[in-house]
Amino acid sequence: MSRVLIIESSARQQDSVSRQLTQQFIGQWQAAHPADPITVRDLATDPVPHLDSHLLGGWMKPAEQRTDIEKASLERSNQLTDELLAADVLVLAAPMYNFAIPSTLKAWLDHVLRAGLTFKYTDTGPQGLLVGKRAYVLTARGGLYAGGTNDHQEPYLRQVLAFIGIHDVTFIHAEGLNMGGDFQEKGLNQAKARLAQVA
Incomplete structure (x- = not known):
């Protein structure tokens, strides 16, 4: 049995593509692993405060x-x-806002990157403590960014997840969603097909 944690971060609700991908993931996972508990934390409806002096204290x-x-x-x-x-299993549903992740997701990361809990400092540098976990990142993007210099989303999330010890990370990008016509349909269909293979 695996415990699944899903982090939603889209400000949209009904029209959110990342939420559509999340629902597909949940349906597929439950079909394959009906006994696995799934926890969903929605950072849009229940936002996490940004890092401040109170948390530091x-x-x-x-x-x-x-x-x-x-x-x-x-x-x-x-x-x-x-x-x-x-x-x-960690699932991050992350639309691209201004070439990066939503600030709500960054705030969640700031709460859970905890020295002594999710990583530790050693004589050779920081070491992640969450080894053995898997992560899936479901993104929704208006343009075509995968592999390009304007994608500050995937490199950052790969780095921050590796920092806490999660190296088994699968990205599924729905791209071209604001380009209209064939781009939008193709981008969404490709993401759904890729998700069907991995989830």
């Missing part, structure tokens, strides 16, 4: 010195981190 101050708001910030970060630690 919760991380860094001794317990007896933390304010109530720092304690609440730490508790939120602990909950998000515990969800990630418990998961065997």
Whole structure:
């Protein structure tokens, strides 16, 4: 049995392509692994605050010195981190906003990249602690970016996931969605076909 954690980050709801891909993934995964628990965290409907002094205080101050708001910030970060630690499979649904990921997804990452929990510092540099996990990244993009210099999404997510020890990462891109006509249909169909192969 594998525990699956899905992180939704699209600001859109009904018209979101990344959410369409997520629903296809869930359907396929449940068909193949009906006993596997799936947790969905929606960063659009339940956003995570951006990194601030309260969270830093919760991380860094001794317990007896933390304010109530720092304690609440730490508790939120602990909950998000515990969800990630418990998961065997991580799914990031990430539309491309301005050549990169949504700020809500960046905020989630800032909460779960935790020294001593998801990575540690060693004499030879940082070492990821989440070895053995798999990740799938489902993207939706208005143009054609895969492999190009304007794609700051895939390289960043590969680096940050590797930083915490997740090296088995599969990207599925739905591209050309704002280009109209054949580009839009072809991009979505290719993504769905690729997803059907891996999920």
